[in-house]
Amino acid sequence: MAKIRMGILGGGGGSLIGPVHRIASSMFDRFEIVGGVFNPNWKDNIRFAKKIGLNEDRIYKDLEELLSKERSLAEDKRIEVVSVLTPNFLHFPMVKRLLEEDFHVICEKPLTTSYAEALELKKLREDKQLIFAVTYTYSGYPMVRQMRSMIQDGIIGTIQKIDAQYYQGWINPVIHDPESRKKVWRLQPEKSGQSCCIGDVGTHAFQMLEYVTGQPIKSVLADLNYLYEDNVMDIDGTVLLRLDGNAKGVLRASQIATAEENNFTVAIYGTKGHLKWAQENPNYLYHGLEGSPLQVLKPGHEYNSDAATQSTKLPPGHPEGIFDAMGNIYHGVADAIANNPREGSYPYLIDGVRGMQFIECVIQSHKSGNQWTEIK
Numbered sequence: 001m002a003k004i005r006m007g008i009l010g011g012g013g014g015s016l017i018g019p020v021h022r023i024a025s026s027m028f029d030r031f032e033i034v035g036g037v038f039n040p041n042w043k044d045n046i047r048f049a050k051k052i053g054l055n056e057d058r059i060y061k062d063l064e065e066l067l068s069k070e071r072s073l074a075e076d077k078r079i080e081v082v083s084v085l086t087p088n089f090l091h092f093p094m095v096k097r098l099l100e101e102d103f104h105v106i107c108e109k110p111l112t113t114s115y116a117e118a119l120e121l122k123k124l125r126e127d128k129q130l131i132f133a134v135t136y137t138y139s140g141y142p143m144v145r146q147m148r149s150m151i152q153d154g155i156i157g158t159i160q161k162i163d164a165q166y167y168q169g170w171i172n173p174v175i176h177d178p179e180s181r182k183k184v185w186r187l188q189p190e191k192s193g194q195s196c197c198i199g200d201v202g203t204h205a206f207q208m209l210e211y212v213t214g215q216p217i218k219s220v221l222a223d224l225n226y227l228y229e230d231n232v233m234d235i236d237g238t239v240l241l242r243l244d245g246n247a248k249g250v251l252r253a254s255q256i257a258t259a260e261e262n263n264f265t266v267a268i269y270g271t272k273g274h275l276k277w278a279q280e281n282p283n284y285l286y287h288g289l290e291g292s293p294l295q296v297l298k299p300g301h302e303y304n305s306d307a308a309t310q311s312t313k314l315p316p317g318h319p320e321g322i323f324d325a326m327g328n329i330y331h332g333v334a335d336a337i338a339n340n341p342r343e344g345s346y347p348y349l350i351d352g353v354r355g356m357q358f359i360e361c362v363i364q365s366h367k368s369g370n371q372w373t374e375i376k
Ligand SMILES: NC(=O)c1ccc[n+]([C@@H]2O[C@H](COP(=O)([O-])OP(=O)(O)OC[C@H]3O[C@@H](n4cnc5c(N)ncnc54)[C@H](O)[C@@H]3O)[C@@H](O)[C@H]2O)c1
Pocket: 009, 010, 011, 012, 013, 014, 015, 016, 017, 018, 037, 038, 039, 040, 085, 086, 087, 088, 090, 108, 109, 110, 135, 136, 137, 138, 200
């Protein structure tokens, strides 16, 4: 099978998420990276492209050059899908142009810097047969997919309580000094968008809750923390959640949870039992069943669902991690591009759009004095 020709925007030397995407795209031998724009500085761009062994002919100074040169190539040579791995404010203008020129898109989260932009992308893509993934990485883990399958199969009964916590501490060393803050793009609204903590990690938690439960969150009541009067970006937040019926929950996100690393956990409680998963120990899924001893499920076993099994490459006891989770998302995208889509195998454009709606509703709730705000 011919490999899918892939381009990359961003993700150059020193970037956080670039290596994750490059390694993930190679995992199932379905993609070939052929070119891109890795850095806005030409020297850094070309140096990095050479370092990873790419042909200089397909390294471009910016997106417009990439589009015009690639569009002039024969269809069987042209880049088919572009991964957008730049800081947030560049997602919307880049993705808009890619859709206008009919490229499939894989875009980092948060999708845009506003809900209005996200809706514009959704509209632009409506009449096109283009695959669009938003890389909420954690939904690629096999035991998250197992959790989703078990909830779908009614194993924990009717959902009554949901709980997600995403605690990091990396902003603590920079937030107390206004000069240090200026060096972090995530704390600058013009680069990051309207939110830091909720946009960066809160949206992961929101997508995770909707992904595993299969249920939309209907309304939120938020209390954000900015810590200092002269800091305009939230760095911590607690959000109460309401689903349909009487199911309720809480989403706790922080980047000033001092000395926490990437402590992302999700727990879903139903009428019969619960399921609990933690990102820092991702190969264990805890299943508590009323009146029974706690069970621990692991990847690679026959008792897992098809979705979990398809997301596992190795026999039991070989730990898989974040690169594998992203690899599973790329695998889902490859199958979709090859006209063989698997439901839930990658996060969709609509997940990115809901993520932006969530951010705006949370900010609105906080600013209105902690009012319940509907996610319509
Ligand atoms: N899915 C996840 O778990 C996850 C994790 C980390 C980051 N992210 C997302 O990935 C994106 C990038 O984050 P990061 O931490 O890797 O950022 P980063 O600052 O580490 O890297 C950004 C990269 O973009 C490049 N870049 C900047 N402007 C560019 C331009 N005009 N053209 C081409 N390249 C350009 C930079 O050279 C750099 O290589 C953000 O949207 C972030 O939210 C997602």
